[in-house]
Amino acid sequence: MTGVNKDFNINFLGYTLVLFVILIETYQVIFTVKPFWLDEWFIIYNLKFNRTDEIFRDLDYSQQFPRILLYSINKFSGYFNYSYQALRIPSFVAMTAAIYIYIRISSKIYIDPLNKWVTVLCILSFKTVSQYFIQTKHYSFEILFAVLIIYQLIYITRAVKNHKIEVNYVISTLLIPVGFFCSYTYPILIVPALVVLLIQIKIKSSYYIGIIPLVLSLISLLTAYSLDYSHVLSDSEMQSYWHSKIFSRANWQTGLSNIWIFFSNVGAGLVFEYLLGSLIVVGIISSFLKMNIKIFRSFDESSIIPSYFNLLFVFIIILYFS
Secondary structure (H helix, E strand, O other): OHHHHHHHHHHHHHHHHHHHHHHHHHHHHHOOOOOOOHHHHHHHHHHHHOOHHHHOOOOHHHOOOOHHHHHHHHHHHHHOOOOHHHHHHHHHHHHHHHHHHHHHHHHHHOOOHHHHHHHHHHHHHOHHHHHHOOOOOOHHHHHHHHHHHHHHHHHHHHHHHHOOOOHHHHHHHHHHHHHHHHOOOHHHHHHHHHHHHHHHHHHHOOHHHHHHHHHHHHHHHHHHHHHHHHHHHOOHHHHHHHHHHOHHHOOHHHHHHHHHHHHHOOOOHHHHHHHHHHHHHHHHHHHHHHHHHHHHHOOOHHHHHHHHHHHHHHHHHHHHHO
16 A cells, blocks of 8 residues: 555656646746747748748748648648747647657556656756747657657557557557658657567568558658758758757767766756766666666567667767767
C-alpha cells in the first residue's frame, strides 16, 4: 500500500506541475501580455502579405518555416483576422500535444513514475520549450514531431512484430508525410527510426507491413524536398549564419562543452550547473552503457527505443562532424 501511495503522490505532483505550466501559457495566449519579437514579426509579415504561391517560394526577411505548416497557420489565423490569440494558438496546441504524448509514451518506457516525471519536468524546464511555447515560430511543432517519432516507432514496430495492422499503426503511418511537411528536424530524426524498423522487419520477416512506412517516407521526402527543403538548402544567408555559429567550431572540445551546457542549463546558477550537469551526464553515460549491454544480449521489444536513441546519437555525431 505504501508503494501505491508513493506512486500516486508522485503522479499527482507531476500532473499538478505540468498543469501549472500549461495554465500559465494559457493565460499568455488568452490575454495580450506577451509582445511579439522581431523574428515573430517577420513570420507574421509573411503570413499576412504573401500570396499562396509566394509562401512556397523564398520567404521575406531571410525567414525559414515549413511551408505546408505556414500555409495552414495562414489559413487559420487569417480566418480570425490575424488576432493575437489566433497567432499564438497553433504553437500552444502543438507544444501541449507534445507534452501530453510524451507523458503517455514515458509511461511505457519507465516503470518507476519518479523516472518518468524527472524526464518530463527536465523537458519542460528547457529554454526551447519554455521560451517558444506560444511563439509564432515552428519550434513547438519540431518538438511535437520529435516526440511523435517515438510514438510511431513503438506502434509500427509492434505491428511488424505481431504481423497485424492496428489503429495505432495506421495513425502512425499516416503521420509520416505530416511530419515531413511540418518539421525540418523530422527527416533527420526518422533516419535511425527507419534503421530500427528495418532490423525489426528482418527479424520478424513482416515485409508487407513494414515496407509501407518505408515507401511512404521516401515519397514524402521527395515531395517535401520539391515544395520546401530545396528553398532551405539553397538559402546561402542561413547557411552562412549557422556555419559561423556551429559548424566552423565543430570539434570534440566544443561538442562536449555544448552537451554539458545543454544539460546543465536545466536549472539556473552555479550550484544547478555543477549539480545537474554532473548528475545528468553521469546518469546518461550509465544508462547508455546499461541499455547497450541489454541490447547486445537480446533484441526484443524493450530494445526498440534504446536502439533508436543509440542510432540517433551516432547519426547526430556524424552530421555534426561531417
